[in-house]
Amino acid sequence: MVRYKATIAYDGTDFAGFQIQRNGRTVQEALELVLTKLNSGQPVKIHGSGRTDSGVHALGQVIHFDLPQVRDTEKLRFALDTQTSAEIAVLKVVQVSDDFHARFNPHRKTYHYRLTTSRANNPLMCRYRYHFPKLTAVDQMRTAAQLLVGTHDFTGFTASGATVEDKVRTISQADVVRVGQDELLFIFSGNGFLYKQVRNMVGTLIKIGAGKWPAERISEILSAKNRDLAGPTAAAHGLCLMEVRYDDDHNT
C-alpha cells in the first residue's frame, strides 16, 4: 500500500459536513466515491485531519488515503479534482510515509471566521461571511480574543454533549483583524479545537463586540468551565478551515 496526503478545499454550503454520516451528502463520501472508482471499484477510505460541521468551508483541509500502487501525484490530483463537483477542489497530492496520519500526527490548525458589518449584505459574499452590522466595541473584542491565547481547559467553549475526555488545548493565535471598510476577520491557530469550539468562541466575542459583555467574560468562562456562560454558537457559514500544518513536515 502507498499512502497519499492531499490538501483539499470545499464550499460547505450544501454539504452535511466533512465526515460521512447516514443522512446527507458529505465531503468524505464524495471523495471516497471518486477514489473507489479510480481504484477499480475497490473501496478506499479517507481520513481527515478532523471533521468540519455542516456549512463550514475549507481552503486547506488535509486528508490521507492508501492506494495499492505508486501513482503520478499530479495525475491523481487532477483526476480527483475534476471528477468531484465544483464545490470540492483537490489542491495538492503528495506521497507520504506509511506512518503519516492526517488526524493523529501532531499539527497546528488555522481557522478564519469572516464577518461583515456593512448595512446591506454583499450577495456575492453572503455564503462566506456572517452579517452582523451592530458591532460597537471592536477593541474590546480584540482584548477578549487575547485572553483565549495559551493553554486552557476549553470546556466552557465546547458543545455540552462533547464526549472527548481531555479538554485542554493550546491556542497560539487569536486575532481580530479589520479587512477593508466593513469586514472583520477572526484568526485562530492552535494544536486542536474541540467540537464547536471556534464557533462558540466567535459567538462569545460577538456578544462582547456588541457591548453586551466585558472582555473579562472570557476568563470567567474559562475558569468556570460552564458552557452556559458563553455566547451562542456563531453561524457555520462564516467559518473556514484555512490550514493544517504538521510539526513533522519532512514528508510533505
Place this chain on the structure above:
Amino acid sequence: MVRYKATIAYDGTDFAGFQIQRNGRTVQEALELVLTKLNSGQPVKIHGSGRTDSGVHALGQVIHFDLPQVRDTEKLRFALDTQTSAEIAVLKVVQVSDDFHARFNPHRKTYHYRLTTSRANNPLMCRYRYHFPKLTAVDQMRTAAQLLVGTHDFTGFTASGATVEDKVRTISQADVVRVGQDELLFIFSGNGFLYKQVRNMVGTLIKIGAGKWPAERISEILSAKNRDLAGPTAAAHGLCLMEVRYDDDHNT
C-alpha cells in the same frame, strides 16, 4: 409621484437575468414584488440602467421607480434589502428629480470580468470567476485590450441577432490586471455596451491570451464588423456590473 434611484447588487447565479420575462426568476420581478407590497398592492415598475444576462452578477446596478409619496430613503432601502432574498442587496436609495431615467440619462458603465488561472479552481470563488488555466500570452491580451479603447462600431462583438441600429460605442477603459497569484481581472468602462459585447470581447481576448490569435485580431474584427471572426461568448458567471455613473451627478 416621487422618483427614487436605487443602487443594487445581486448574485446572478440563480436568476434568468435582470429583466422580467415569461419563464424564469428575474431580479426585476423580485424587486417589483416587494415594491408592490410596500405600495399597498399597487403595482410598481422598476427601470434598470440596462439588462444583465442570465448568470451575470452586479455590485452596482442602478434602477429607478416611482412611489406616490415621499419616504424615508433609509427605511425604504432597509425594507427592500431585507424583504428580498439574500441574493439581492439594496445598497442605497436616494430621491431624484422626476426626469431622471436610469437607462436614458447619459452614463458610464464599468464591468469587471474575473478569471482564474489556478490549476485547481477555488470552490469558494467558482460562482464568480471563470476557470481557465492555460493562458500563456497575457501581455498580448493587454495589448489587444488597448485596441478596444476609443469610439468604434462594435458590430463584430455583439450577438448576431442584435436589433439595435446604432452599434457605435465609446470604450474609455479596457484593462487586464493581475490580482494575486492566479487571477486576471478585465476592466471595461464605456458609455454603453451592446448585447453580449463584454463577454464577446473577453472571449476574444482569451483566444489571444491562449496564443491562438495575435492581438491585431481585435482591429480586424472591428473593421470587418463580422461576429464570426470574434471568439466565443465568455461564460456569464465571470461578469459583474460594478458601477453606473451618471454624467449629471447632482441628483444622486
